[in-house]
Amino acid sequence: MNYGVIIPQGWKMDLVGIADPVEAYEAMTHVAQEAEAQGYHSVWLYDHFHTVPEPTQEVTFECWTSMAALARDTKRVRIGQIVTCNSYRNPALLAKMASTVDVLSHGRLDFGIGAGWYEHEYKAYGYDYPDAPERLRMLREALQVILAMWTQEEAHFEGKRYQVRGAINQPKGVQKPHIPILIGGSGEKVTLKLVAQYGDACNLGGDIANIKHKLEVLKNHCETLGRDYNTIRRTAIVDLCAIGETEEAALAKLNANDRANLAELRKVSLIGSPAQIRERLAEYEEAGIQDILIHFVDAATNPDVVRLFAQECMNAR
Secondary structure, eight states: OEEEOOOOOOTTTTTOOOOOOOHHHHHHHHHHHHHHHHHHHEEEOOOOOOOOOOSSOOOOOHHHHHHHHHHHHSSSSEEESSSSEEGGSHHHHHHHHHHHHHHHHHHEEEEEEEOOOOHHHHHHOOOOOOHHHHHHHHHHHHHHHHHHHHSSSSEEEEEESSSEEEEEOSSSSSSSSSOOOEOOOOOOOTTHHHHHHHOOOOOOSSSHHHHHHHHHHHHHHHHHHHHOOGGGGEEEEEEEEEEEEHHHHHHTOHHHHHHHTHHHHHSSSSSEEEHHHHHHHHHHHHHHHOEEEEEEEETTOTTHHHHHIIIIITTTT
C-alpha cells in the first residue's frame, strides 16, 4: 500500500499559532520535504479558501498556487489535490493550470477533482451555489472539457454549462496519455459512475464497511460500462491521524470534542500507538485500498510524526 501525507495548509486550523505567513508556508513545505525524505509516495493539498468548519482569520493558503510551489520544493514525491472544487475555476483554465504544474513537477501531478460542497465558501467568494445534482452535472461536463484540453490539439466541447471552441493547451503536461484524474466523492448513482467513466482513481472515506460497500458499487459500474475495475486506483482519505509512542500520547493530541466522541472517531481515523495504527492499516488494505492519504493533526508544529509513522507503520509492516 502507498502512503500520502495531506500537507498542513491552514483550512483545518493546522497552522494555528504560526502568525507569520512566510513562516507558515515554510512549515507547510517542510512537511512535504520530510514526507519525501521518509519515502512517502505522495503529498496532497485541500482546495479551500478559509478554515473549515468555522471561517476564521487564520492563514489558509490557496491550493493551486501552493501546488506550483511544492512542485519546485520537492523532487520525487507525487503531488495532488484532495480535491479541487470544480466550481471554483473554469475547467479549461484548470486543465491549463494542471498541465503547467505537471511540467513544473517533471510529471509528478495527480489531478484531484470533485463537485464541491462548502456552501459558505461559495457564497463568501461570490460563486453561485447550485444544488447537488446541478453541481454533479457541471462536474460531468468539466471532466470532458479537461480531457479534451489534454488530448486534442484544439479542444472543442459544446455543453449546457461549459463551451470550449478551439482552445489550444500547450504544453499538455508530461504524463501520457494524460495526467491521472482522481475523482473525489462516493455518491453511488452519479459520482462513482463518473469514476468508472472518466477516472483513473477514486477517493473514499468513512469506516471500513462503508469503503467496502462503495468499492462494490464502483465495481458494478465498471462491469456495466465495460471498464476494467483494476485500472482504477483505489484511495482512501483519513482526515485525522493522531499517532504517539503510546496510546496516551496520541490521545493527548485530540481536542475535547474529539475525545468525547472517541469511539465513533476511531472508526474513521488513525488514533493510537504505532501497533494500534498498523492494525487499522491492515483493515484498509484488506478492504481493497491501495493508497491511503493521511492528515496528521500536528504535522505543522511537530513534523517528527511524519517520520514516526514512516518508521513504525510504513516500513515495519
